[in-house]
Amino acid sequence: METPIQTASQTARSTGRSAQRRSNRAFIVFVILWVMLIGAGIAGAKLYSDHLTSSMTADINRQTNVKLTAMQKQYDERLQAAESSYKSEIAALQGKIDALNELLTFTKDNASAKTDNSNKLFTQLSEVKKQLEELKKNLDVLK
Template structure:
């Protein structure tokens, strides 16, 4: 049989055990919340570091690709410029030849053959000089 004293001691003991378990649950919850918070903060910090690293790598790759493209375009432009200069020089030669032909045709169409025909006049002068050189050569022999 339980006495009233034993019952009150037993009730007091239960209260004390409840009080002891109460703070341990609070400590457990507090530690658990701190661990979860630390994990979240660590994940945020790590993802920031990875984001910064990836951004830096992508920036470097983009810069390298842009430089390579610029070099390629510059090389193509230089090649095209050289090709165009050659084509222009050829075309200029053809234009000059055509101008000479037109000038010769214009001179021949005129009534004044000796005065207006520049090419004929120049050929005459060359023939005269050639004849003079032949005479000088004959004298030297």
């Protein structure tokens, strides 16, 4: 038979065990929830850092493209200015060459045995031709 002392002692044991089981279950649930929260925090941080990386990369690409476009435009403008400058210098030298050719032709026609100005004109003409060839080479290099 059961005595009240035995019954109380058995009930205390069963209640202690179930309380300990409940405590163990609560601890396990707490640990699982804690691990899930930590995992969610890590996943959120990873997603946010990926988002920041992609947005910064896109922004840097955009800025780089803008700067490259501006530099290309500036380079093209400088090249056009240099080309037009060389063309104008070549045209001026061509005018000088034509004038010297006319003068040389005139002096050849009017040259006498006493004067030899044609040598000076040939020298000037050759110098002008050298300058013209040099300018043409520079223009070819620029292209």
